[in-house]
Amino acid sequence: MTANWTIEGVREAVAAKKVSARELAGEFYKRIEARNTELNAFLTLSPERAYAQAERVDAMVAAGKPLPPLAGVPVAIKDVISTRGIRTTCGSKILEKYVPPYDATAVERLEKAGAVILGKTNCDEFAMGSSNENSAYGPVRNPEATDHVPGGSSGGSAAAVAAGLAVAALGTDTGGSIRQPGAFCGVPAMMGSYGRVSRYGLIAFASSLDRIGPFARNVKDVASVLQIISGRDPQDSTSTTAPVPDYRAETEKPVKGLRIGIPTEYFGAGMDDGVRKKIEAGIELFKKLGCKLLDIHMPHTDYAIATYYIIATAEASSNLARYDGVRYGLRVEGDSLLSMYRKTRGAGFGAEVKRRIMLGTYVLSAGYYDDYYLKGQKVRALIAQDFQDAFTKVDAIVTPTSPVPAFRLGERTNDPLQMYLADIYTVTGSLAGVPGISIPCGKVCGKLPVGLQIFGRPFGEARVLQLAHAFERAGGADL
Amino acid sequence: MKISREDVLRVAELAYLDLSEAEIETYRKQLDDILEYAGKLNELDTHSVEPMAQVMTDDQNADATLREDLVVPCGAVAEEVLAQAPDPEPPYFRVPKVIER
Numbered sequence: 280m281t282a283n284w285t286i287e288g289v290r291e292a293v294a295a296k297k298v299s300a301r302e303l304a305g306e307f308y309k310r311i312e313a314r315n316t317e318l319n320a321f322l323t324l325s326p327e328r329a330y331a332q333a334e335r336v337d338a339m340v341a342a343g344k345p346l347p348p349l350a351g352v353p354v355a356i357k358d359v360i361s362t363r364g365i366r367t368t369c370g371s372k373i374l375e376k377y378v379p380p381y382d383a384t385a386v387e388r389l390e391k392a393g394a395v396i397l398g399k400t401n402c403d404e405f406a407m408g409s410s411n412e413n414s415a416y417g418p419v420r421n422p423e424a425t426d427h428v429p430g431g432s433s434g435g436s437a438a439a440v441a442a443g444l445a446v447a448a449l450g451t452d453t454g455g456s457i458r459q460p461g462a463f464c465g466v467p468a469m470m471g472s473y474g475r476v477s478r479y480g481l482i483a484f485a486s487s488l489d490r491i492g493p494f495a496r497n498v499k500d501v502a503s504v505l506q507i508i509s510g511r512d513p514q515d516s517t518s519t520t521a522p523v524p525d526y527r528a529e530t531e532k533p534v535k536g537l538r539i540g541i542p543t544e545y546f547g548a549g550m551d552d553g554v555r556k557k558i559e560a561g562i563e564l565f566k567k568l569g570c571k572l573l574d575i576h577m578p579h580t581d582y583a584i585a586t587y588y589i590i591a592t593a594e595a596s597s598n599l600a601r602y603d604g605v606r607y608g609l610r611v612e613g614d615s616l617l618s619m620y621r622k623t624r625g626a627g628f629g630a631e632v633k634r635r636i637m638l639g640t641y642v643l644s645a646g647y648y649d650d651y652y653l654k655g656q657k658v659r660a661l662i663a664q665d666f667q668d669a670f671t672k673v674d675a676i677v678t679p680t681s682p683v684p685a686f687r688l689g690e691r692t693n694d695p696l697q698m699y700l701a702d703i704y705t706v707t708g709s710l711a712g713v714p715g716i717s718i719p720c721g722k723v724c725g726k727l728p729v730g731l732q733i734f735g736r737p738f739g740e741a742r743v744l745q746l747a748h749a750f751e752r753a754g755g756a757d758l
Numbered sequence: 759m760k761i762s763r764e765d766v767l768r769v770a771e772l773a774y775l776d777l778s779e780a781e782i783e784t785y786r787k788q789l790d791d792i793l794e795y796a797g798k799l800n801e802l803d804t805h806s807v808e809p810m811a812q813v814m815t816d817d818q819n820a821d822a823t824l825r826e827d828l829v830v831p832c833g834a835v836a837e838e839v840l841a842q843a844p845d846p847e848p849p850y851f852r853v854p855k856v857i858e859r
């Protein structure tokens with residue numbers, strides 16, 4: 280069977296009865312069985328639900344009914360997104376046995392569009408991390424170089440798509456958790472604008488930043504999945520009524536004459552030389568495609584990491600207060616209610632989650648709120664203003680996704696601040712709420728993929744996808 | 759040094775986290791490093807800046823006003839919800855005794 284299935288390939292093959300959706304699901308489970316022991320990309324498989332869905336698709340084919348856009352497409356779901364009846368651990372011991380009683384809206388929409396859910400993918404605990412090494416279930420290995428990290432926090436979703444264990448996957452992005460693993464594993468990966476995709480059923484880390492988005496093998500497939508999961512959901516008051524364009528069709532629009540901003544602040548010290556060369560070649564490629572390049576300034580970029588780690592941890596400390604051993608998850612008995620809370624949380628959370636809860640609690644506590652949390656919210660406004668100002672001059676902003684390629688497993692686990700600083704190019708767009716994609720832009724050291732990031736205006740996903748598609752078609756991945 | 763051992767204990771108490779001796783010292787050092795780094799935000803004058811809690815403006819958000827307070831059916835059913843509890847006593851969640859006498 281074809282090694283590299285795409286959404287279009289699956290639809291055509293299923294519609295022409297060259298393969299049944301059931302056979303295809305079986306093929307992907309075989310691949311998972313062959314690779315997952317090594318990669319650790321999947322935490323839980325859901326064959327019962329997958330085959331039932333595949334049979335529904337096959338019945339539609341047999342009856343000659345029109346097929347929905349993702350008919351028979353095998354997909355993987357990050358384990359922080361709720362799936363009814365399928366264990367959802369968030370990569371944490373505290374939810375080791377948790378089985379959600381409902382589906383996230385994004386999952387429901389994927390299945391309604393015909394997608395076949397293969398299972399749940401590994402991730403950093405509660406999506407907190409940049410390497411997938413914070414999972415309570417062990418790290419994921421990068422399929423491109425198995426002694427390297429896949430990036431995080433959506434490392435399992437990125438690795439699954441890169442290794443051909445799923446045609447597309449959902450991840451979540453709070454400070455770079457879709458885009459950075461997409462870059463490290465060499466697959467396109469996108470977060471839409473804040474509010475574009477419903478967060479209902481996404482187990483919360485930082486509610487003003489969390490977004491669900493797709494990984495796929497090419498930009499058109501990213502567009503197809505984004506289109507299905509986007510749009511208003513009454514269950515999430517922050518999801519917008521802004522119309523959802525036909526993203527897949529939009530990718531074909533010409534990019535000639537579009538103005539691309541290159542922010543000087545994203546090309547400073549600390550960037551790997553190999554990455555810099557690839558990104559510069561990527562920028563040249565946009566020039567060849569007829570785009571106009573403009574040097575721009577985003578003066579508050581250097582404050583983004585500090586701002587992000589104050590706001591995200593503050594929100595996390597509040598969101599994770601719900602894990603108290605009462606309604607779901609782990610309980611460690613104590614001699615009083617408070618001692619039960621303390622023991623449960625002390626035993627159930629891993630080191631990074633505890634560190635962030637501590638930091639978030641500190642910045643919200645009496646006496647420090649104004650100095651840290653309020654200050655962070657004010658600087659967030661300045662960072663968002665940088666983007667607004669830039670978009671008065673340019674149509675899109677192009678940067679590296681990460682200053683470095685995938686690092687070796689264990690190389691950065693001892694110094695959390697150094698790990699945080701690697702998120703420098705992704706957290707800005709998270710704070711500003713703008714859409715962003717990472718697309719493959721060559722490899723360094725002969726094997727480690729480099730990601731090029733494109734930011735667009737709020738709700739300007741179509742423009743981002745156009746540029747990404749044009750870049751990909753022009754051979755950007757092989758620069 | 760911004761963070762003392764007492765600060766760590768106070769924060770752990772607020773967050774209901776049992777920490778080991780080793781964790782207390784590790785977190786003291788790490789929080790100290792991170793907050794030291796976060797101090798760079800003070801380089802910026804933000805007196806006239808409005809804090810940003812939410813990126814979306816009202817015109818992007820249909821629900822900026824509150825919805826009608828209506829009863830709507832919930833997808834999840836009580837038995838399934840209670841089945842996830844460590845110590846359920848349907849239709850209740852049971853917790854350790856909080857009243858002494």
